[in-house]
Amino acid sequence: MSDDGQPTTAAAGSDIEAAIRENHPALITYITAGDPSLEETKAYVEALDRGGADLIELGLPFSEPVAEGATIQAAINRALEAGTTQEGFFELVDELETEAPLLVMTYYNMILQYGEATADVGPFVERAADAGLSGIIVPDLPAEEADPLRTACDDHGLDLVFIVAPTTEGERLDRIMSQVSGFAYVQARLGTTGARGDVSSATHESLARLAEYDVPKAVGFGVSEGDHAAEIVEAGADGVIVGSALIDIIASSDDPVADLEAKAAELKRGAVRGGESLTNDVEDAPEPEQP
Amino acid sequence: MSDDGQPTTAAAGSDIEAAIRENHPALITYITAGDPSLEETKAYVEALDRGGADLIELGLPFSEPVAEGATIQAAINRALEAGTTQEGFFELVDELETEAPLLVMTYYNMILQYGEATADVGPFVERAADAGLSGIIVPDLPAEEADPLRTACDDHGLDLVFIVAPTTEGERLDRIMSQVSGFAYVQARLGTTGARGDVSSATHESLARLAEYDVPKAVGFGVSEGDHAAEIVEAGADGVIVGSALIDIIASSDDPVADLEAKAAELKRGAVRGGESLTNDVEDAPEPEQP
Amino acid sequence: MSTSDHDHDSIRERDSEATFGDYGGQYVPEALMPALQELEDAYERYVLNNEDGFMDEFRERMRDFGGRPTPLQRADRLSERYDREIYLKREDLVHGGAHKLNNALGQVLLAKYMGKERIIAETGAGQHGTATAMAAAHLDMPCEIYMGRTDVNRQRPNVYRMRMNGAEVNPVDAGSGTLKEAINETMRDWATTVERTHYVIGSVVGPHPFPKLVRDFQAVIGQEARQQIQQQAGRLPDSVVACAGGGSNTMGTFHEFVPDDDVSLYAVEAGGSSLQIDEDEGVAPNSATLSTGTDGVLHGAMTKLLQSEDGQIVESHSVSAGLDYAGVGPELSHLVETGRVTPVNVGDEAALNGFHRLSNLEGIIPALESSHALGYLEEQHEELGDLVVVNVSGRGDKDLETVLEETETRDLEAAPDVEVFDS
Amino acid sequence: MSTSDHDHDSIRERDSEATFGDYGGQYVPEALMPALQELEDAYERYVLNNEDGFMDEFRERMRDFGGRPTPLQRADRLSERYDREIYLKREDLVHGGAHKLNNALGQVLLAKYMGKERIIAETGAGQHGTATAMAAAHLDMPCEIYMGRTDVNRQRPNVYRMRMNGAEVNPVDAGSGTLKEAINETMRDWATTVERTHYVIGSVVGPHPFPKLVRDFQAVIGQEARQQIQQQAGRLPDSVVACAGGGSNTMGTFHEFVPDDDVSLYAVEAGGSSLQIDEDEGVAPNSATLSTGTDGVLHGAMTKLLQSEDGQIVESHSVSAGLDYAGVGPELSHLVETGRVTPVNVGDEAALNGFHRLSNLEGIIPALESSHALGYLEEQHEELGDLVVVNVSGRGDKDLETVLEETETRDLEAAPDVEVFDS
């Protein structure tokens, strides 16, 4: 909350919002910390930063990743098997010096358990701020349960990013959009994370539905190619979020550092292409319509 | 029934009663027809006849021999596997010319099924009489169910032998003893047929209980040696019945014909010995007592 | 050959209490007769006259321990399928999974009232054995179960259940090592130990008074069902359908309806794979005793039997172990003879389809025995009138393995593809 | 670490309907929130307010299809053994063999009232999956069950039962392939298909309103038991004992007794082989969540958990598959925190002995889950007062194989020698 008690609509002046507005249309990348080791994660993050990522989400692995599809589940398993701990994660962040601001993406139990006291979110947020993280995304924390974490984030100057799903509508949508800080994470389709071959019609519908809110919107869940990025930006997004497609590279490439950098560049180019076609041809934007 | 409607107590003048009274104390032998073949049965019967059997029971095998122990069950199985049929059985009896009268021992269903009509005892009894059999023993036909068969037996001049068990007492015992023809088959002990190593105390009790009835009594179930025969005759029996001990010989001897003849002789000697000691020392007979 | 061709008066004239028309009686070794008389006496005192509150205690224990009453359930999807009202009597919900406990508990309790110290019983697939073992444990009576060696080996879970309930299990090696041999051996034990032992026979078979005793303990099925159908459907059913092996669930279901002349009664036997007896092999590939059997004496009673022309009992065969018996209760033979009960049968495949159909449509996995009644419903529902009661005598958990095996080798219309692929 | 050391107000301030003191809530992906709100609405209308006669239909179906009421049975031999009155609530007699159907049928019926077209559920050992498959078949709803690959392979009979009831079974390859992974995967399906699908959760766990919904469907256990004990023993019990995995039979049994301050409530968890967590392996050799767990969020709710210091959920272990879960219902966590419910636990051996003891003494083969309650009874009966109700949550047929294996490797005081020698 801002000092006057009004919701900090896209907390004006936050690193995150700035990164999106300044690099519009923005590329946001996700990889899982510790997959396959924290050292390698460091190199991958730097590659993404070089490739053109404007914001970088780092996953802090949790054993029960209910919102993830098979690709990220596997990454999390690899990270946990490699012995990734909360403290190890924060030490990695301590070391990272990227141009793009960093966010942590993790499940709520991880936030509750950090530090001595069970079920207290304060220590985690404090440590995150100390490490230089700019924001937090929690896929199993809907707005209704977010008060304690939002309070702590506000206290430590971190953004708390909310996810908006295809099923989020009406009054709840209003309430969530009024609480967004950093950006609204627009879930491209129902289901879990995971690279898909197309952009779902739900993405267009969601962006249309959100058009009226003056909040940066980034679309994730299924984005894997430059062309998707272009299409999504053209449909009104301020950024695209890519995760599984990058993890596929980590899992299978012979030279992940180079390939990650190249992939980031491709995606960024796609986003930019979408932004340009939008400026040229603003009439093509689809009409807002309710599904 | 005799013509005057009185029960034919030990049908005076029957072959069977005569065989017992004339050869007192009598040896009654049982083997299963068709074990291991009807031809061999013929030789075995002749051997027993030579050895001193005064009455010969021939088992007509039935698939569910509930009153038999393991030895006779096995004999019946061998006989059935050898394909022994009712008609085959009767043809064997047709051929046999023994000094000792022959009885058939079989289960009631066999008697019901013989001939065209189901559940009619007439044809079996008629055929049995034609073949020269002198009597019938049916281990699963208590006196209460015996009317039809007794009528048929009377019609054809056959004895119907009843079994008296250790549990047969009081009024039922009176009724059964009044209906006995040929002899009373005194079951030596509770349970099934089968050679045993001793003479049960139930045998002594039963013979004491039956002493008052003027009917020939032969004891079976477990008798296997000359000494048993002696003890049983000494205890008041008019004869001993031996089955499983003979079937053991058939199943295992290298020369069953000779061994059966010898065994019959041993048993007969034992019976006679018991009879002699009884005449010499009549005071030793146990007092009749109710258990 | 049917009895009506013959004059049975010549062979049964005794005490009519012991018989049902031409059937029944007491064809047992003499040694057992006093025990049967003792049992007749106990039956009359405790069961018929509720002496010492025996029947009250029985009913109370069947409620608290056994789970009675069982529901009469309208089967919505079967009713729709057959375009008539189908009600299921849910004996599968009785403790132990079948109607068998009604009888087992009744007899073990009776043995206790009679002062007996030991229980013996035969079992085929293990249903009656497990029910008896449960009842004996509940009433703290030592218990031994005879079971054919073949059955012991193919019904291990039921063997273990009996052992866990504290019963001894005595394998019987004779013959083909199945039910018939187990009964023979139990009768032999009884003939040896009769003074202190009660033989808990598993169906409405055996010598008088067993067929009546077992029927009366099982009659609760029909008593409940008759009342329930009147409450729920407002009238008596047009027909009542039950499977028949020995016939205990059958008589238990029918007994209360026998006086209702307008209610048709169908006893569904196992047609197996064929109705023909193979005389050479001594084998009937079915156990359709009421439909195809001839009169004779087996295990203590005059009844209909599967036998060779020479009088040997043949081996029956059915995919359902509990129906796999060459005899049948004498009272059922009588009711069939008088026309009151209609004997019908369906084969293994119809039963398997019946099993799958009820599982799939109603969420009830029936015993393979009961599945015969459901197979008949499928085949002949048009003859059954507008309101039908079917007895589901037991649950089918025990039959899963058999059904899987039998389903694999056939192309069954009602069977799902059960495989879940392996990693 | 116990919650009483901490101030939860800071993290839970919302709508108290969604919480039980510090526990409960709705920690789920945003995409599911509208479905939870829809479910809350349906819960209030149909369950709380019996709109359209929902609860009437539920109760009628639980009677006719499910076999309710179940008896409360005086256990004669246990009462003698423990020198106090022991009564057993017989949920083993519910259709399907456990209390699970109470909830599954309630939820499938509710889904139908809500206009949902498809049912999904998770299952561990298969008990909840088979109950859901039965309910879905009965109510003609398409149904898919998620089950860990390991569980699929070791619980084949239950897989086949589900298939026979027409349900799809989807093996889950992730992680150790057991319950936790199956729940995760079901939530993922739900997050994808939420608009037309209802997720039938299997215990009093998950996000609001599931813990209340499931509790209310299961509360029939305690409602019946409370009335029955008063009728049969003339008063309320001194204590009520139930096993606790997720806690649905527990809450179902306790709920009605919670206001009765003089009735002690014991939740018996699986002590497994040890109460210590192995942090290195991420394994708890028990599932004694209420006794040893710490607060956290799992599967949608704040509750007590088995977790590492770093916040990872550990693998729980128990000889009883149905108790083998790292979480527990939030309401139970709350009732333990407030002191109303006493959390206790017994290990694998005590449970196995409890299994054998009830089988042998009472003729009831209990589920291994329920056997924990019986194990506690043996160990601590002196603390339970003169009149004790124990919930027998299910039957043990499903556990035979496990019990045989586990018995073989131990020297159990209550186990019979189960071998019947082979020919």
Ligand SMILES: Cc1ncc(COP(=O)(O)O)c(C=O)c1O
């Ligand atoms: C479930 C079930 N139904 C029926 C039967 C057949 O017996 P009866 O005909 O005596 O009811 C059995 C026998 O084991 C059975 O287990």
Ligand SMILES: Cc1ncc(COP(=O)(O)O)c(C=O)c1O
């Ligand atoms: C018979 C039985 N009891 C208890 C449980 C534990 O579940 P809950 O604690 O939710 O009752 C299960 C779970 O499968 C079960 O099958």
